Amino acid sequence: MLPDEPRGSTDRSPEAGPPGCYRHPQTPTGISCTRCERPICPQCMVPAAVGFQCPECVSAGHAGTRRATTRFGGAPTLDGGLVTRALVGINLVVWVLAAYVLNPRLGEVWSLASAGRAHLGGPYGVADGPGQWYRLLTATFLHLQWWHVGLNMLVLLWLGPPLEEALGRLRFLALYLVAGLGGSTFAFLVAGDWMNSVGASGAVFGLIGATILMQLRDRGPLAPALAFLVFNLVVTFSRPGIDWRAHIGGLVLGGLTAFGLMYAPRGRRGTVQWLTLAGAVALEAAMLWTGMALYGA
Known part of the structure; x- marks a missing residue:
């Protein structure tokens, strides 16, 4: 002027x-x-x-702030192993109830039991219909021997916290449940005509697969995780009485889910991750319906 x-x-x-x-x-x-x-x-x-700012400028500043996340989009927490310890606690409580308090009733009601229509009294268990499908989940928390629950929980305590810290609590819990259900539904698809199975091994195998993928994603050492997987597969197929179907189903579904959670592009991470979970659940539903067509009423 x-x-x-x-x-x-x-x-x-x-x-x-x-x-x-x-x-x-x-x-x-x-x-x-x-x-x-x-x-x-x-x-x-x-x-x-x-100094001071007006409410509009404060709101604009908050809108432009990027929310902190874990490596794969979860909410960061101070305690990266809370869900892992909660899962261990639930499994231990169910084991005590099944082995010492409600024995044998809880084991009979919660196990992954199924008998097809061709058997006397069938269909029974999962093959009997939706009223028994809860067994697909409850069996993943049910153990009857101390060594069985002990081994599974040791592996969960070893593999769980790093995955939970990287994925966030909600995504880690979803991975665990999807892997466990994947083991149950694949076991039913293959052997639902006559079977009885218990244990969290399907979910644990899913965590093994997720750990291998996380090492690949982060370019970390693969040898320990691969060696552990090979060892468990050898035990799975060499010892009688082990439900290899639940192990393989959990490994495959857990691996596929972990791939979608960890390799989702950053710009569309949330959408791809939830579509991955939805796709895994849809695949499990397809296995369940196919098994029902084979063995159900």
């Missing part, structure tokens, strides 16, 4: 007094927002690192 140019009408003379708040014009104030310089009254002042 030139020295002899007339000033705009927006300039206020000293006699006019302080300006009014931009939200409450009737309230005069001498304070301005440090970002947009609009006048703000005490009711609208929001303390900032320097």
Whole structure:
């Protein structure tokens, strides 16, 4: 502005007094927002690192702040093993109830039992219909021998916390449940005509597969996880009485789910991850319906 140019009408003379708040014009104030310089009254002042800001500038600043996440999009927590310990606790409580308090009733009601329509008294268990499908989940928390629950929980305590910390609690829990159900539904698909199975091994095998994928994703050491998988597969197929179908089903479904959770593109991570979980559940539902067509009423 030139020295002899007339000033705009927006300039206020000293006699006019302080300006009014931009939200409450009737309230005069001498304070301005440090970002947009609009006048703000005490009711609208929001303390900032320097001076005060108006509510709109504060909201705009919050909207532009990126939410902190784990490596694969979960909410970060101070305790990365809470869900793992909760799962271990649930399995141990169910084992005590099944082995010492409600023996043998709980084992009979919660096991992954199934008999097809061709057998006397069939269909029974899972093959009997939706009223018995709960066994697909309850069997993954049921153990009858101390060594069985002990081995599974040791592996869960070893593999669970790193995966939970990387994925976040909700995604880790979803992975565990999807892997466990994957083992149950695959076992029913293959052997639902005559079977009885218990244990969290399907879910544990899913965590083994997820650990291998996480090492691949992070370019970490693969040898320990691969060696552990090979060892468990050898035991699975060399010892009688082990339900290899639940192990393989949990490994495959857990691996597929972990792949979608860990390799989802950053820009569409949430959408791809939840579509992955939905696809895994849909695949399990397809195996269940196919098994029902083979063995059910």
